[in-house]
Amino acid sequence: MTELRSVPTLDDVARTAGVSTATVSRCLNSPERVVEQTRKRVMSAVEQLGYTPNFGARAMAAKRTFTIGAIIPTMENAIFARGLQAFQEELHARGYTLLVSSSLYQPEVEDEQIRSLVARGADGLLLIGHDRDPSVYSYLQSRAIPVLSAWVYLPESDQPTVGFDNRQSMRALAQKVIDFGHRRIGMISGVTKGNDRAAARLAGLRDALAANGLDPEAMPLIETPYEIENGAVALQSLMASDDPPSVVMCGNDVLAVGALRGARDMGLSVPDDVSITGFDDIELARIVTPQITTVHVPHREMGRKAAQALIDMVEKRSTGASVELKSTLQIRDSLRDLTR
Amino acid sequence: MTELRSVPTLDDVARTAGVSTATVSRCLNSPERVVEQTRKRVMSAVEQLGYTPNFGARAMAAKRTFTIGAIIPTMENAIFARGLQAFQEELHARGYTLLVSSSLYQPEVEDEQIRSLVARGADGLLLIGHDRDPSVYSYLQSRAIPVLSAWVYLPESDQPTVGFDNRQSMRALAQKVIDFGHRRIGMISGVTKGNDRAAARLAGLRDALAANGLDPEAMPLIETPYEIENGAVALQSLMASDDPPSVVMCGNDVLAVGALRGARDMGLSVPDDVSITGFDDIELARIVTPQITTVHVPHREMGRKAAQALIDMVEKRSTGASVELKSTLQIRDSLRDLTR
DNA sequence: TTGTAAGCGTTATCAC
DNA sequence: GTGATAACGCTTACAA
Numbered sequence: 001m002t003e004l005r006s007v008p009t010l011d012d013v014a015r016t017a018g019v020s021t022a023t024v025s026r027c028l029n030s031p032e033r034v035v036e037q038t039r040k041r042v043m044s045a046v047e048q049l050g051y052t053p054n055f056g057a058r059a060m061a062a063k064r065t066f067t068i069g070a071i072i073p074t075m076e077n078a079i080f081a082r083g084l085q086a087f088q089e090e091l092h093a094r095g096y097t098l099l100v101s102s103s104l105y106q107p108e109v110e111d112e113q114i115r116s117l118v119a120r121g122a123d124g125l126l127l128i129g130h131d132r133d134p135s136v137y138s139y140l141q142s143r144a145i146p147v148l149s150a151w152v153y154l155p156e157s158d159q160p161t162v163g164f165d166n167r168q169s170m171r172a173l174a175q176k177v178i179d180f181g182h183r184r185i186g187m188i189s190g191v192t193k194g195n196d197r198a199a200a201r202l203a204g205l206r207d208a209l210a211a212n213g214l215d216p217e218a219m220p221l222i223e224t225p226y227e228i229e230n231g232a233v234a235l236q237s238l239m240a241s242d243d244p245p246s247v248v249m250c251g252n253d254v255l256a257v258g259a260l261r262g263a264r265d266m267g268l269s270v271p272d273d274v275s276i277t278g279f280d281d282i283e284l285a286r287i288v289t290p291q292i293t294t295v296h297v298p299h300r301e302m303g304r305k306a307a308q309a310l311i312d313m314v315e316k317r318s319t320g321a322s323v324e325l326k327s328t329l330q331i332r333d334s335l336r337d338l339t340r
Numbered sequence: 341m342t343e344l345r346s347v348p349t350l351d352d353v354a355r356t357a358g359v360s361t362a363t364v365s366r367c368l369n370s371p372e373r374v375v376e377q378t379r380k381r382v383m384s385a386v387e388q389l390g391y392t393p394n395f396g397a398r399a400m401a402a403k404r405t406f407t408i409g410a411i412i413p414t415m416e417n418a419i420f421a422r423g424l425q426a427f428q429e430e431l432h433a434r435g436y437t438l439l440v441s442s443s444l445y446q447p448e449v450e451d452e453q454i455r456s457l458v459a460r461g462a463d464g465l466l467l468i469g470h471d472r473d474p475s476v477y478s479y480l481q482s483r484a485i486p487v488l489s490a491w492v493y494l495p496e497s498d499q500p501t502v503g504f505d506n507r508q509s510m511r512a513l514a515q516k517v518i519d520f521g522h523r524r525i526g527m528i529s530g531v532t533k534g535n536d537r538a539a540a541r542l543a544g545l546r547d548a549l550a551a552n553g554l555d556p557e558a559m560p561l562i563e564t565p566y567e568i569e570n571g572a573v574a575l576q577s578l579m580a581s582d583d584p585p586s587v588v589m590c591g592n593d594v595l596a597v598g599a600l601r602g603a604r605d606m607g608l609s610v611p612d613d614v615s616i617t618g619f620d621d622i623e624l625a626r627i628v629t630p631q632i633t634t635v636h637v638p639h640r641e642m643g644r645k646a647a648q649a650l651i652d653m654v655e656k657r658s659t660g661a662s663v664e665l666k667s668t669l670q671i672r673d674s675l676r677d678l679t680r
Numbered sequence: 681t682t683g684t685a686a687g688c689g690t691t692a693t694c695a696c
Numbered sequence: 697g698t699g700a701t702a703a704c705g706c707t708t709a710c711a712a
Contacts, residue, residue, distance in 0.1 A: 007483050009689055020699045025691060035697060050479065055459040056396030057689035060704045076425060081416055097456060100440060116437060119395040120460075139390065143347050228623060257627055264629070283568060287597055289604070289629050349705055360683045365707060375681060397705035400688045684711075689704105696699080 008049040017045035028053065059121040067097050068310060069117030070126040073105045073195075077226065077254050078282045080128065083150070086303030087126065094311055096123075105225070107132060107194055118145060124314040126306060130154055130161060131196035146313035146320065150306045151197055153324045160313070160320030162306040166197045169295045169327040170204030170249075171211075173277060176329055177247055178212050181338030182275065185209065186220040186245035188234040188255050198251050201279060205249060220245060224255070231258020236266055239274060246275060247335065253278035253285045256292050260334065271336035281330050290333030298325050348389040357385035368393065399461040407437050408650060409457030410466040413445045413535075417566065417594050418622045420468065423490070426643030427466065434651055436463075445565070447472060447534055458485060464654040466646060470494055470501060471536035486653035486660065490646045491537055493664045500653070500660030502646040506537045509635045509667040510544030510589075511551075513617060516669055517587055518552050521678030522615065525549065526560040526585035528574040528595045541591050541619060560585060564595070571598020576606055579614060586615060587675070593618035593625045596632050600674065611676035621670050630673030638665050 014021045019042060026034050027042040034042070045051075059065045068091055072080045088098045099117060103110035110127075114136060117125060125140065130149040137159060140147050152163045177185065187205055190198035206216035220238055224230040234255070235248055239262075250256035256278030263270050270276055270290055278285055278294035285292040305323050312318040354361045359382060366374050367382040374382070385391075399405045408431055412420045428438045439457060443450035450467075454476060457465060465480065470489040477499060480487050492503045517525065527545055530538035546556035560578050564570040574595070575588055579602075590596035596618030603610050610616055610630055618625055618634035625632040645663050652658040 010691095011689080021690080022692085022699060022701090023697085026698085029691080033697075038697080050482070052455050052459050054400070054461075054689050055456075056399040056461055057704090058691075059396040060394070060400065060706090061689080061691035063691090063704080075415065076418075076421055078416075078418065085416055098441075101438075115392050116395075119392050121394075121396055142390070228627065261627060284624075284627075287568065287601060287624075287628060350707095351705075361706075362684075362708080363682060366682085369707080373681080378681080394705050396690095397688085398707075400690090401705080401707040403688080403707095682712085684709105686707105686709085688706085691703090693702085694700085696697100 008051045009054070010051075012049055013042065013045045013051050016049065017042045065121040065123055066095055067099055067120065067122050068124050068126065068307075068314070069099045069101075069114075069120070069122035071101050071103050071110055071113050071117070072128050073103055074226070075100075075102045077228075078284065079226070079252060079254065079280055080151075082282070083299040083303040083306075086300040087307045088303075090304045090307035091311070094307070096307075096311065105191070105195065111136065114140070118143060124148070124310045126150055126310060129196045130157055130159065131194065131199075146310060148306055148310045148313065148320065150302060152200070153322060155322050155324070157322070160309060160322050162309055162323045162325070163302060164297060164325045164327045166200035167204040167207065169297075170201040170279065171207045172204075172327075173279070173293075173295050173329055174205045174208030174249065175212075176331065177249065177275070177277065177335065178208060178214075179339075180275075180335065182247040183214065184243065184245045184247070185214070186238045186248045187222070188231060188238070188248060188250045188259060189221060189223045190226050190251040190255070191223055201251050226252055226254045228254055228258035228261070231255035231260075232262030232265065233258075235259035235262035235274075235276075239263070239266060239268065244274070246338070247277065248274060249277045251279060253280045253282045253292060253294055256294065256334075257284050257288055260288055260290075260292070271334050275335045277335055285330075285332070293332045293335035294330050296328045296330045298327070301325055348391045349394070350391075352389055353382065353385045353391050356389065357382045405461040405463055406435055407439055407460065407462050408464050408466065408647075408654070409439045409441075409454075409460070409462035411450055411453050411457070412440065412442050412468050414566070415440075415442045417568075418624065419566070419592060419594065419620055420491075422622070423639035423643040423646075426640040427647045428643075430644045430647035431651070434647070436647075436651065445531070445535065451476065454480070458483060464488070464650045466490055466650060469536045470497055470499065471534065471539075486650060488646055488650045488653065488660065490642060492540070493662060495662050495664070497662070500649060500662050502649055502663040502665070503642060504637060504665045504667045506540035507544035507547065509637075510541040510619065511547045512544075512667075513619070513633075513635050513669055514545045514548030514589065515552075516671065517589065517615075517617065517675065518548060518554075519679075520615075520675065522587040523554065524583065524585045524587070525554070526578045526588045527562070528571055528578070528588060528590045528599060529561060529563045530566050530591040530595070531563055538591050545589060566592055566594045568594055568598035568601070571595035571600075572602030572605065573598075575599035575602035575614075575616075579603070579606060579608065584614070586678070587617065588614060589617045591619060593620045593622045593632060593634055596634065596674070597624050597628055600628055600630075600632070611674055615675045617675055625670075625672075633672045633675035634670050636668045636670045638667070641665055 101113045124146040149161045192199040209216045222234040281296040441453045464486040489501045532539040549556045562574040621636040
């Protein structure tokens with residue numbers, strides 16, 4: 001039958017073990033400071049009562065939660081999934097718990113969630129990208145909560161970052177595209193407002209154009225949220241021009257996969273009629289046909305390193321140094337080499 | 341420069357507003373019980389100090405957190421993303437916050453996370469599927485924490501469920517496959533141990549075989565974790581047989597997409613050489629070529645309904661009734677009709 | 681309408 | 697090694 005006796009507390013454990021609450025607390029937090037025999041007695045009382053420490057009370061007394069908060073722009077697509085998984089694994093291995101929420105790419109939502117995570121006692125925070133209102137950083141600083149920005153590498157920033165150089169990476173890919181003989185280049189970018197990664201990728205492409213004597217201003221460009229459907233629509237709009245591009249470079253793989261479908265639906269062949277490139281190298285990029293040329297990002301390594309760096313900050317072993325990871329080009333069938 | 345005064349508390353707000361802590365608390369929780377003038381004074385003090393209530397303290401005092409916990413098997417692929425997103429939106433609309441963690445399909449990990457969410461004061465829990473150790477349910481019952489199982493519909497269960505009939509759904513798809521003239525049917529199933537959805541889908545296929553005079557025992561079957569790569573490997577193994585199946589039915593779309601790639605890598609054409617079906621109807625199923633025949637699951641509706649049902653339980657408006665949602669067949673190009 | 685004060689379940693600082 | 701006991705920040709009777 002339903003036993004509905006109330007939830008056991010430290011007190012209950014102490015009473016049934018015949019010790020003080022202090023001793024029970026010690027058994028749980030620093031067992032070595034308690035004699036074997038007492039510890040056994042206490043532990044069996046814990047077992048018997050099914051005791052679980054109350055998190056809120058613990059946080060309040062210890063001013064420490066072993067909780068790390070992370071806010072990612074979206075969970076809907078796989079962009080952050082792999083990195084976050086690695087982040088969480090590393091945290092877990094070091095005795096921390098991860099709390100995740102998603103901001104839907106909206107700064108106000110992110111703000112709210114930062115406050116919520118802080119109120120919940122997060123010992124440290126992982127944020128994606130670095131471009132946000134300075135008040136966010138000063139708020140966190142006033143509470144002495146370490147923050148780490150990931151998915152970007154900005155050594156000159158006040159805050160530590162763990163990631164790669166989005167601008168340089170896109171520039172490298174664009175250079176390859178140009179080397180392959182493409183001159184009419186179009187871009188489908190993510191929304192750059194409030195998204196420094198998207199902005200950096202766009203800038204990187206422009207860098208490459210300028211460096212090769214092409215006019216960055218003349219490049220056909222569509223900005224649209226990272227959704228497959230949007231990629232499809234954008235591609236069709238770019239290709240409807242009188243002088244359509246020979247290659248469409250996308251701000252990420254999600255848009256690229258959409259662009260691929262858009263081309264297919266339009267009866268265009270990829271890469272014969274138009275080449276398509278992506279960014280991120282998520283699984284999707286290898287699943288579609290043709291496979292998508294993209295920038296490979298070391299997601300798992302980034303997640304792991306971010307966890308290490310953040311914990312070091314939380315545990316005051318460091319004040320936060322930035323870590324740079326290297327991206328690499330993944331040339332696949334969706335990009336045609338016009339030079340041969 | 342860096343202001344590092346300590347975090348403001350209710351006390352601070354009370355002091356600067358010149359009222360008692362009780363009044364501040366009231367302003368925050370039931371503003372109508374405080375006179376306009378006082379409220380204004382208090383709110384401006386809140387603003388000025390940048391006060392945020394401490395969650396732990398609040399939970400401890402109020403025994404209520406407006407937090408719902410959810411544990412899903414994985415975040416790595418999109419199976420649960422859409423439903424969870426809707427779940428979270430509905431919670432948010434009703435003033436609740438969602439805490440998510442993933443169990444990696446491991447019951448022990450799930451156990452640990454349930455306890456962690458409970459310790460954090462979750463007012464209610466959403467779990468995926470229903471098949472777990474009874475001690476889990478009795479633990480939750482002893483603490484009077486409402487649980488809801490989603491992604492399944494089991495009216496006869498002790499616990500409320502919100503979902504669809506996995507077995508019947510797969511049976512319906514299999515019947516369609518058989519109607520299309522397929523007799524040599526192979527299956528790539530998810531791991532059925534500890535996963536009632538996977539087990540039900542397998543059972544549904546067997547039901548259909550038996551109902552049509554085919555031998556369920558003779559069906560080539562591979563069980564493997566839900567990963568794209570595994571689907572590819574499994575398909576190649578099934579197709580390497582002397583008498584390969586004319587259709588491979590997969591436990592979900594992730595496996596199906598993998599199977600598709602496996603076939604392609606093997607030089608087989610889908611659906612001419614072999615048909616492939618999936619389950620769930622995630623975005624992926626429409627992106628690959630050919631598009632995958634699958635069972636459409638109303639993810640968003642399921643998430644929304646689950647949130648409503650769970651909140652009703654938490655707020656004691658109901659003791660938990662199960663809700664059935666209907667799945668539908670999505671016949672697409674990956675399934676060949678052999679009858680014409 | 682507002683204030684007082686008793687918890688809520690821990691941890692940590694002292695003594696013993 | 698172990699036990700009192702004072703925080704920790706908030707909510708909520710109960711009083712005023």
